[in-house]
Amino acid sequence: MTDILRISIPVTVWIAAFSAVYGLEGVICSDLWRAAGLSLGQGRGVLVAAWIAAIGLQAALLVALRRPRFASSQPWVQRVATILGYVALVATVWSLMPVVTTSLCL
Incomplete structure (x- = not known):
């Protein structure tokens, strides 16, 4: 893994x-969702599952960035990649939390 990838992957994910x-919330709130015979309750479940999957992916990425196999030879790159991993994890939790805590399709 190159240093540029180590630094850019957390924020890109x-x-x-x-x-x-x-985008999934937009599909759930569209007429296509109801036309498929699905309810908003099922849509909420799908959004919660997507939120949890995104958090899990960010956590797995953070663990991988801290492993020696993916470590950079440059200590500053390793520090920056790890910090960005934590920032991206917090950003994922915070910015996607409204899909769990607010009402759908206002």
Whole structure:
């Protein structure tokens, strides 16, 4: 893994998860969801599962970045990648929390 990837992957995964979860919410609130015979309760379950999966992915990425196999030879790159891993994990929890705590399809 190159140093650029180590530094950029945590934030890239966060923005991809953010886009996917809120895009999924758009699908759930559309007429397509109800036309498929699915309820908003099922949609909430799917969103919660997606939120938990995004958190799990960020946590796994953080663990992987801290392993010697994926460690950088440059200590500052390792520090920056680890810090960005923590930031992306917190950002995932915080920015996707509204799908769990607020009402759907206002």
